[in-house]
Amino acid sequence: MRKVSRTTFYIPVLCLISFSVILTGCNRSTSTDTSKAHAPETVEMIPQDLTQVSTGTLERKTAFTGTIRAIQQSSIQAQVSATATQVNADVGQQVKKDQVLVRLNNQDNAARLAQAQANLASAQAQAELSYNLMQRKKRLLDQGFVSRVEYEQSQVDYKAQLETANAQKANLEIARKADQDGIIRSPLTGVITKRNVEPGQTVSAGQTLFEIVNPEQLEIQAKLPLEQQSALQIGQKIQYTIQGNSTPLNAVLTRVSPVADQISRQIEFFAKPIERINSLSIGAFVEGFILNKDQIQGQIIPLDAIQSIDHAPYVWVVRQQKLRKIPVQVVEKRFAENKAIISGLQTTDAVSRVKFDNQDENKSVVFSNSAQVTSNKDK
Structure with a gap:
């Protein structure tokens, strides 16, 4: 009777067991992938991540930077x-x-002043003497004791002495000015x-x-780009803060340069502060806004909620419990107040302060504390 090898018998049995294990693993993997594909994709948020869109009116503002300067200032130099x-x-x-x-102490100028005074006194004395001689010659001419030529000569001498005195007077003024310097x-x-x-x-x-x-007389000195010249109107109100002091202050635009700087293409303007400013603020930087008379109306949202604000601005909003990426048009930016006036949203939209990726769009939004975003009416 022929004997059967145990090794030959075990090989088919092992292959059958391995095949069963592989099939079981594949079934489990397929089942797991199917369950993942059918699982709903959601985004978890909290109500503090969202803010409601509000509609309102804001004054148009033009931002600027400048410095505090004294209206009256002088650099005193030696003459x-x-x-x-x-x-x-x-x-x-x-x-x-x-x-x-x-x-x-300038002894030379003092000596010149004394000399000029002496020269003037001498010239005035000579002029007075010439005048008296001329008057005497006039009386003698009337009595017939001197000729007219002799009298006229005395007139010429008097005029010459008078001009010499005037010249010495001018020299005295020059010497006195030098001494006063x-x-x-x-x-x-x-x-x-x-x-x-x-x-x-x-x-x-x-x-x-x-x-x-x-x-006691200070003013704000600042510049604006040429394209913003429409904001520079005499009498416009200004709100500003001084470097190192967050207290808001007020001023009135008083003067505008009639021409723009040829290099920077900016227009210089000046404003008079309404509140009293400490003299220590002279030379300090200021930041502020020129308040234009016209107003802007639109949707108001936080400025930091806008993405890609300088190119193609958009915001993430929750609309009908779905996360949506909505393009918007930015009308006005208020960096100091973290506000922006925009258009393009619905009044029921809730704007997200959280940034998301493009693959998150259209995902359902759930809240970790089961709270819902309230509407404008509820607020």
Whole structure:
């Protein structure tokens, strides 16, 4: 009787068992994929992620940046080369108009002034003597003791002496002006902001000694691009804040440059603050808006909810419990207030502050706390 090998018997049995396992795995995989395909795709959100669309009216604003400057300011320079013998003002000190700030010692100018005064006195004395001689010759002419030619000669001498006296008077004014240039006075009432001279220092003509401003008269200096010139109307109201201070302030547009800058293509304008400003704000940056008289009406949503705002703006909204990507038209942007005026949405839309991917569009929206978005009427 022939014997059957055990190895030959086990091979078909093992193959059959492996095949059964593979079929079972395939069935399970197919069942899992089918269940996933039929599972609904949803997006989970919370009510705080959404905001309702509101319709309203806002004033049209034109944003700008500028600085605070003093209307009255002056740079005081030396008119002569001399040594400073006395300095009477320092940085931060209040001074009045015509107050003496510096005395310069210039002996040459003082000597020229004394010489000019002496020359004028001599010329005036000669002119007076010539006048008296002319008058005497006139009486003698009337009595027939001198000729007319001699009298006319006395008239010429008097006129010559008179012109010499006038010339010496002009020289005296020049010398007096040079001597007065050694006394530096304040051209306005204000506060010293810079001092560049010390006692005993030799200064040269044209050197800046002091800078002074009047802190009681300040203004806003700013510029706008040429294409926004329609916003620059005298009397327009302005809202602004000063660097380092978030308190909103008000001003009125007072002056506009008649021409645009040839390089930057911007128009310079000035505004008068309504509230009093601390002098420490001189030179500080300001940010603000020019409030135009016309108003803008439209749908108001948070500015940060708009995606691709500079190219093809759109927002994600929940419409009929579905997530939708809706293109919008941006009419006005308010960065400081995080507001935007747009068009293109429905009043029942709820705008999402959360960013999504394109594959999330049309997915159902569910809320983690089972709350629903309220309508404008409910709010």
